Amino acid sequence: MNDFNAVRDIPILLGAFFVLTAAIGLVRFPDLYSRLHASSKLITLGSAGIFIGVGLEFAQTEALSRLAAVLLFQFLTTPLSAYLIAQAAYLRGLKPLLEGPDEWNALGKAALLDERLEETGGG
Amino acid sequence: MRGLSLNILLAIVWTLFVGEFSLRELAIGVLLGFAILSIFPLSLGTGGYVRRTLALVRFGLFFVRELTVANVQVALWALLPHPPLHPMIIAYPLRLRGDNAQTVLAATITLMPGSVAMGFNPERTVLYAHTIGLGTVPEARASLKKVEDALLPLYGQGAVQSGPLEDTA
Numbered sequence: 001m002n003d004f005n006a007v008r009d010i011p012i013l014l015g016a017f018f019v020l021t022a023a024i025g026l027v028r029f030p031d032l033y034s035r036l037h038a039s040s041k042l043i044t045l046g047s048a049g050i051f052i053g054v055g056l057e058f059a060q061t062e063a064l065s066r067l068a069a070v071l072l073f074q075f076l077t078t079p080l081s082a083y084l085i086a087q088a089a090y091l092r093g094l095k096p097l098l099e100g101p102d103e104w105n106a107l108g109k110a111a112l113l114d115e116r117l118e119e120t121g122g123g
Numbered sequence: 124m125r126g127l128s129l130n131i132l133l134a135i136v137w138t139l140f141v142g143e144f145s146l147r148e149l150a151i152g153v154l155l156g157f158a159i160l161s162i163f164p165l166s167l168g169t170g171g172y173v174r175r176t177l178a179l180v181r182f183g184l185f186f187v188r189e190l191t192v193a194n195v196q197v198a199l200w201a202l203l204p205h206p207p208l209h210p211m212i213i214a215y216p217l218r219l220r221g222d223n224a225q226t227v228l229a230a231t232i233t234l235m236p237g238s239v240a241m242g243f244n245p246e247r248t249v250l251y252a253h254t255i256g257l258g259t260v261p262e263a264r265a266s267l268k269k270v271e272d273a274l275l276p277l278y279g280q281g282a283v284q285s286g287p288l289e290d291t292a
Contacts (some may be wrong), residue, residue, distance in 0.1 A: 025201030100211030
């Protein structure tokens, strides 16, 4: 434990803390939509912290360029998957627990989802 | 495009002067080249490029700050015994136009405090988002508007549509 390196270990510890709270949030939040807040935001910054710590440990061009690529794709893909999960669950009719209005008002309208899939050629 | 290619060209010229082609020297070259482009915007015709790049840097700083706030907030709620979630689904009338701009907006909103993007209407003029801990509907809209305001300078006037946003003020 003597070789504590602040530049390397603080990002890793912070990242591990956020990933842990993400896991706790996933269990404790009331419904899928609230849980997505924990899994999208906390996992993004948490894993970014761990990656940054590991990248700084090596501090070489090869490690840092891969770190940049990993971070870029992490930030691109996590919000997209959260978006798709929320949209699919809602349009297939998974009821959200709300304390406010539902201004979309399209719960269970799977036709919207199918139209969009046909538009983009998916299925 | 002209500004970006000039910037890359100047970076390559810098690595030739230094005589060492590495990521580090290339980065220094990009920074020095950017300084030259911003000092002589009129003769080089790079004013727009410099403005957009500075807007990108400003957006990056805004993004990192808000992402940190969002994470501390959700982490706190995950640990509190009775988190004040107050979940809602709100409709946000968009001013940004264009697929790229709206994709970036939806992705950013998902990483910002309290909101997860859920969908667009078929006309792509309204964004639907699930929000937690953002208070009333106008407050939640104002929070999304902050993100959109930070993105607007990146996409210029062509991507802007004046819409009915008076109720968000």
